[in-house]
Amino acid sequence: MKILAVDDDPFIRELLPVVFREADYPYLTLADSGAAALELLETTKDHFDCLLLDIEMPEMDGITLCRRIRTLEAYQDTPILMVTSRADATAIESAFAAGANDYVTKPFDVKDIATRVHIAERMLENTQRAPRLDPHHLKEAGEPGAHDFALADPVHINGVEQLVLPFSLGNYLSQLSRQHLDICQVFAVKIEHIDELYATCNTREFARAVTSAAQAIARVVDCPQLLMTHNGSGTLLCIVTGDSLPAWPEIEVLIQGELDGMDLRYDDNSPLSVMLSVGGPIQPNASRTQRVRKTFDRAIRRVAMRQKVKLDTAPTEKPSVSAAH
Structure with missing residues (x-):
């Protein structure tokens, strides 16, 4: 080496x-x-x-x-x-x-x-090389649903500084000191109906959706202590140290509001609707050897619980798909 x-x-x-x-x-x-x-x-x-x-x-x-x-x-x-x-x-x-x-x-x-x-x-x-996408420099957008990566791949999106590779976020979490563990919060954000977006978007549009979700999180959790990763399947894992995290579940409304304000569009200018669920924050697992897996698994379960509550209490709003999609 x-x-x-x-x-x-x-x-x-x-x-x-x-x-x-x-x-x-x-x-x-x-x-x-x-x-x-x-x-x-x-x-x-x-x-x-x-x-x-x-x-x-x-x-x-x-x-x-x-x-x-x-x-x-x-x-x-x-x-x-x-x-x-x-x-x-x-x-x-x-x-x-x-x-x-x-x-x-x-x-x-x-x-x-x-x-x-x-x-x-x-x-x-x-580790396999994570596919890297930049929605602003994808000249060949491709056909809807035709991607060079699987939905579950942890695609890395360029252009959002706080967005890092899953491997890197795991290393960061694993080395946090006891002092920082006490002020650290981890939460997951899930892009709703990601399978439909994957099927109806071309690669540039899909990257735009994930990028915009990450940008919305970064604007609401506006602090240098925020780090995120796209873990695949439209799941964003987020870590914040300090007391900068807005209250939950209000944070979900704030992030969704930022995202809605971006007025996302497919390449043909039809509306691209991206809806999010935000799981409740948790503190990392204390055990250094099991911290990463157990903490991220718990955060993902929290956002899955949030999705279930929303499904049980209100009709699900699906992405707006134009006739061209």
């Missing part, structure tokens, strides 16, 4: 080769600044398999560097680990929003580095 580590501290650059050799990762390249790292990434023929970026660097910090790296086509999916001495959750969340997949905290030891890099290696070997 070829690793590029970027840190302005000469002591850390001396320490890292020793740490990585002990962790059985001998193929390490070092850079002392963001600019030097970008030059290496753009000129080196051999592709790096993992990037380790210090958050606190002069001139170009690690978060800015991470965002720049994600614009390089060859490194859109390469695992990026942030190194931080901060206990500041906002900085870590900003790094994830910029495209980071994981982080390790200074001071670190061999076990810390080995664990996080091994997880990055597993991501490379065992």
